[in-house]
Amino acid sequence: MNNITLGKYIPLNSFVHKLDPRTKIIAMMILLIAIFIPAGFVGYGIIGIFLLISLISSKLSFSFVWKSFKPSLFMLVFLLIINMFIIKTGDVWLTIGSFNLYSGAVIQTVYIVLRLLLMIVITTMLTATTKPLDLTMGLEDLLSPLAKLNVPTHDIAMMISLALRFIPTLLEEAQRILKAQASRGVDMESGSFKEKIQAILSLIVPLFVSSFQKADDLADAMEARGYVVGAKRVRYKKLKFTFFDFITLVSVSGLLVGLILLKVL
Amino acid sequence: MSIHFEKVDYIYSPNSVFEFQALEDVSLDINMGKITAIIGATGSGKTTLVQHLNGLLLPSKGFLTVNDFTIKADEKPKNIKELRKQVGLVFQFAEYQLFEETLIKDVSFGPKNFGVKEKEAEMIAARALVTVGIDPKDFVKSPLELSGGQKRRVAIAGILAMSPSILVLDEPTAGLDPQGAKSMMELFKMLNKEKGITILIVTHNMEHVLEYCDEVVVLEKGQVIMHTDKKQFFKNDKYMEKASIDPPIIIAFKKKCEEYGITFDSDILTIDNLVSEIVKKRGKR
Ligand SMILES: Nc1ncnc2c1ncn2[C@@H]1O[C@H](COP(=O)(O)OP(=O)(O)O)[C@@H](O)[C@H]1O
Numbered sequence: 001m002n003n004i005t006l007g008k009y010i011p012l013n014s015f016v017h018k019l020d021p022r023t024k025i026i027a028m029m030i031l032l033i034a035i036f037i038p039a040g041f042v043g044y045g046i047i048g049i050f051l052l053i054s055l056i057s058s059k060l061s062f063s064f065v066w067k068s069f070k071p072s073l074f075m076l077v078f079l080l081i082i083n084m085f086i087i088k089t090g091d092v093w094l095t096i097g098s099f100n101l102y103s104g105a106v107i108q109t110v111y112i113v114l115r116l117l118l119m120i121v122i123t124t125m126l127t128a129t130t131k132p133l134d135l136t137m138g139l140e141d142l143l144s145p146l147a148k149l150n151v152p153t154h155d156i157a158m159m160i161s162l163a164l165r166f167i168p169t170l171l172e173e174a175q176r177i178l179k180a181q182a183s184r185g186v187d188m189e190s191g192s193f194k195e196k197i198q199a200i201l202s203l204i205v206p207l208f209v210s211s212f213q214k215a216d217d218l219a220d221a222m223e224a225r226g227y228v229v230g231a232k233r234v235r236y237k238k239l240k241f242t243f244f245d246f247i248t249l250v251s252v253s254g255l256l257v258g259l260i261l262l263k264v265l
Numbered sequence: 266m267s268i269h270f271e272k273v274d275y276i277y278s279p280n281s282v283f284e285f286q287a288l289e290d291v292s293l294d295i296n297m298g299k300i301t302a303i304i305g306a307t308g309s310g311k312t313t314l315v316q317h318l319n320g321l322l323l324p325s326k327g328f329l330t331v332n333d334f335t336i337k338a339d340e341k342p343k344n345i346k347e348l349r350k351q352v353g354l355v356f357q358f359a360e361y362q363l364f365e366e367t368l369i370k371d372v373s374f375g376p377k378n379f380g381v382k383e384k385e386a387e388m389i390a391a392r393a394l395v396t397v398g399i400d401p402k403d404f405v406k407s408p409l410e411l412s413g414g415q416k417r418r419v420a421i422a423g424i425l426a427m428s429p430s431i432l433v434l435d436e437p438t439a440g441l442d443p444q445g446a447k448s449m450m451e452l453f454k455m456l457n458k459e460k461g462i463t464i465l466i467v468t469h470n471m472e473h474v475l476e477y478c479d480e481v482v483v484l485e486k487g488q489v490i491m492h493t494d495k496k497q498f499f500k501n502d503k504y505m506e507k508a509s510i511d512p513p514i515i516i517a518f519k520k521k522c523e524e525y526g527i528t529f530d531s532d533i534l535t536i537d538n539l540v541s542e543i544v545k546k547r548g549k550r
């Protein structure tokens with residue numbers, strides 16, 4: 001629990017940190033689309049190399065990304081097991097009694113693992129290199145065409161950024177409550193089913209109570225500082241689109257086009 | 266029965282940008298049967314220190330022994346549940362840990378986790394709630410209906426119900442009104458006197474240290490820089506000034522007297538000390 005990395009901003013001074021948040025959001029979306037182009041292992045290899053370069057230039061450590069990925073390992077193992085029984089395409093690679101392991105099952109699982117890994121790297125890079133406030137501003141700007149259709153873009157952006165902002169706070173709170181309950185003899189690991197349910201309740205209920213309290217306090221604090229829902233706001237800080245942003249977007253788009261070509265040809 | 270820290274280091278989030286050494290080379294022996302105050306500026310590592318006592322945190326280096334348990338790096342102590350039963354740890358703002366529908370259920374949660382049967386657990390819980398001063402007719406209320414101070418008392422009852430032999434309290438009076446804080450301290454004093462429970466209290470309140478505690482441990486930047494009995498601690502004017510600790514009013518009064526050339530022969534720690542010394546001086550004239 002101590003090393004939760006999900007959604008955490010890591011203050012470093014790197015090329016990626018300095019990019020315009022809008023650039024990073026668009027780049028993230030393009031990359032996420034690119035992942036779903038079925039260009040085979042070559043395609044994933046290309047995306048992988050691209051991300052590796054970006055990761056190095058963001059100065060984030062590999063162990064940091066690995067920690068973000070670790071929680072999904074359990075799910076992946078589960079998926080592998082299910083796939084092994086369900087997918088029956090390709091050649092038989094292994095026979096144990098009446099059970100056949102097909103190549104399709106393995107390849108399919110490897111694909112899923114790769115996709116998930118790449119997605120986590122991409123989203124982690126965005127949240128780890130962009131301050132929550134910058135992220136909001138970027139989102140709001142990108143959504144601004146929708147404002148003409150009376151979509152409350154500022155409110156949406158504010159909600160998203162508050163949600164992101166509170167992920168680490170909630171995790172911290174959860175950790176604190178877990179410790180407090182552990183001091184009362186709660187054992188999250190062993191115990192009967194009933195005890196486990198009780199243990200989870202002892203975490204969830206206080207977490208909800210304190211979250212609602214925090215939400216209330218936050219709303220009050222925002223109002224006290226003159227925040228009015230739906231009011232027009234001006235900005236102190238302006239986002240700047242630089243040459244490096246241009247380069248980044250061109251290369252990401254190039255990557256997408258390249259992958260599509262690879263698939264089509 | 267003992268609490269002993271041996272060269273304990275603790276590092277949060279090692280090998281990351283958030284790496285932070287919260288404890289450094291802490292060696293410490295806590296006297297059993299006493300009330301020990303743990304003081305120090307915010308961020309000096311008080312919470313980190315006390316969370317080692319029931320194995321919530323394991324030292325990054327060094328070890329500590331608590332009663333028969335050894336807590337060291339990379340290895341959860343055997344039978345950690347028993348350790349947590351013996352060392353009751355009350356968190357700062359403990360009221361946030363309440364989760365059951367009624368007070369009695371919440372307080373009996375601890376004993377039940379340690380294998381006590383429902384009926385008996387509720388009896389233990391009722392006793393603990395009475396001890397902390399909750400009215401029996403409130404036992405079936407929801408924790409949400411109580412005031413902050415009452416909630417905190419219930420949370421403390423939740424720990425007392427496990428009948429620990431060592432009670433650790435992390436800023437138990439923070440955010441309470443002066444009267445509530447005082448009666449809370451009285452409660453701890455009573456538990457110490459009548460049940461012989463060893464008590465460690467993290468606090469910023471020097472009046473409380475003077476009035477209720479026996480020993481003082483001072484932390485600074487993750488290091489124990491002082492561990493003395495209360496009398497010695499409050500004689501150390503220079504340190505208090507340097508650490509910008511506001512002395513308790515009695516101590517400040519005594520110091521002011523000394524500045525004006527009035528000296529006292531014996532230690533002044535309570536109003537009674539002070540008055541009897543003044544009476545003695547008047548008698549001499
Ligand atoms: N989970 C954590 N991760 C990283 N640093 C922490 C964590 N908890 C506390 N710290 C840091 O450790 C230091 C000591 O904290 P703490 O023991 O809570 O101090 P105190 O209780 O004396 O105020 C502080 O500087 C704090 O920022």
Ligand SMILES: [Mg+2]
Pocket residue numbers: 311312313357435
């Ligand atoms: Mg603290």
